[in-house]
Amino acid sequence: MIKAENLKKSFTTGIFRKRQIEVLKGVSFEIQAGETLGLVGESGCGKSTLAKIIVRLLPLSSGKIFFEGKDLTSLKTSEMQKTRSKMQLILQHPEAALNPRMKIYDCIVEPLRIHGLAEKGSKEERAIVEKLIEVVGLQPEHLTRYSKEISGGQAQRAVLARILSLEPKFIVADEPTSMLDVSVQAQILNLLKDIQKKFNMAYLFVSHDLEVVRWMSDRIAVMYKGNIIEIGRSEKVLENPIHPYTKSLVENIVNPLKAMKKSSKKEKTSPAFLDWKDDAACSYCISCPNVHQVCGSKPQLQEVETGHHVACWFG
Numbered sequence: 001m002i003k004a005e006n007l008k009k010s011f012t013t014g015i016f017r018k019r020q021i022e023v024l025k026g027v028s029f030e031i032q033a034g035e036t037l038g039l040v041g042e043s044g045c046g047k048s049t050l051a052k053i054i055v056r057l058l059p060l061s062s063g064k065i066f067f068e069g070k071d072l073t074s075l076k077t078s079e080m081q082k083t084r085s086k087m088q089l090i091l092q093h094p095e096a097a098l099n100p101r102m103k104i105y106d107c108i109v110e111p112l113r114i115h116g117l118a119e120k121g122s123k124e125e126r127a128i129v130e131k132l133i134e135v136v137g138l139q140p141e142h143l144t145r146y147s148k149e150i151s152g153g154q155a156q157r158a159v160l161a162r163i164l165s166l167e168p169k170f171i172v173a174d175e176p177t178s179m180l181d182v183s184v185q186a187q188i189l190n191l192l193k194d195i196q197k198k199f200n201m202a203y204l205f206v207s208h209d210l211e212v213v214r215w216m217s218d219r220i221a222v223m224y225k226g227n228i229i230e231i232g233r234s235e236k237v238l239e240n241p242i243h244p245y246t247k248s249l250v251e252n253i254v255n256p257l258k259a260m261k262k263s264s265k266k267e268k269t270s271p272a273f274l275d276w277k278d279d280a281a282c283s284y285c286i287s288c289p290n291v292h293q294v295c296g297s298k299p300q301l302q303e304v305e306t307g308h309h310v311a312c313w314f315g
């Protein structure tokens, strides 16, 4: 369904002394129809940048993105517009996707009108909206309200209805429930799972919360400083983490208190993965005896078991 190959992204910052920051350093993964790939990693490692790049809301510096076999980086604007409707992004703040001056009904039908898929005010349009709100669990009375007049959970449901109107095949959900109460969070996560099953969509699910990612994902990719350092079946990655950074992430959810105590000592004895440099060959690799020949100067994913890949790091 979706395939990312060696994605790189740099931003230029600074007004006078222009400086390039490399945020994505060569990210590759694939997601199949009906599958969820969870993406976790510390704040600032590049998750949201990757989320926006994959649905082409941000330009790439280099690399390729294939959607249903089509190379998105070489599509013309008109073709890209058609394809983009099949790839949708859900963000943390549902309000950002809902125009505050429009009633929920109009917010939901707007994409249909833009793409000429329904005539404004027609019976057909009304029937589509009624079906969509039934799928996402909104009530007809919500349709006549503005986004500020509904709750966060209801707003996220309205965003889902709006997105589903275009029958997407791939959804990138970037922290879609992090602003919601725990009980509402569970409802929206279950709803996301239900509609995925119903429409066989592929998800890239981005979150800080490993428990949420474990619940949602078939596979998990762990990002660290712009690289995917470990990727595999969720249970394998979480129950048998191999890369030191993944281990520390998993330890943090199992015992957050212990992790806090440990992190206060961290400054003095920096763990190996914090010294990971791009410009040197690694000296130790979990699965590769010929480290220097195979790993070269960049951390590369090595296969540990079928489907479970881990990057090299300094041991």
Ligand SMILES: Nc1ncnc2c1ncn2[C@@H]1O[C@H](COP(=O)(O)OP(=O)(O)OP(=O)(O)O)[C@@H](O)[C@H]1O
Pocket: 011, 012, 013, 021, 023, 041, 042, 043, 044, 045, 046, 047, 048, 049, 050, 208
């Ligand atoms: N437009 C931009 N210009 C310059 N730097 C940027 C820009 N967008 C993001 N960055 C930088 O890129 C890095 C990655 O940002 P990104 O938002 O992708 O991280 P993240 O992993 O999603 O973090 P968080 O979990 O906190 O949302 C950060 O250091 C950020 O400051």
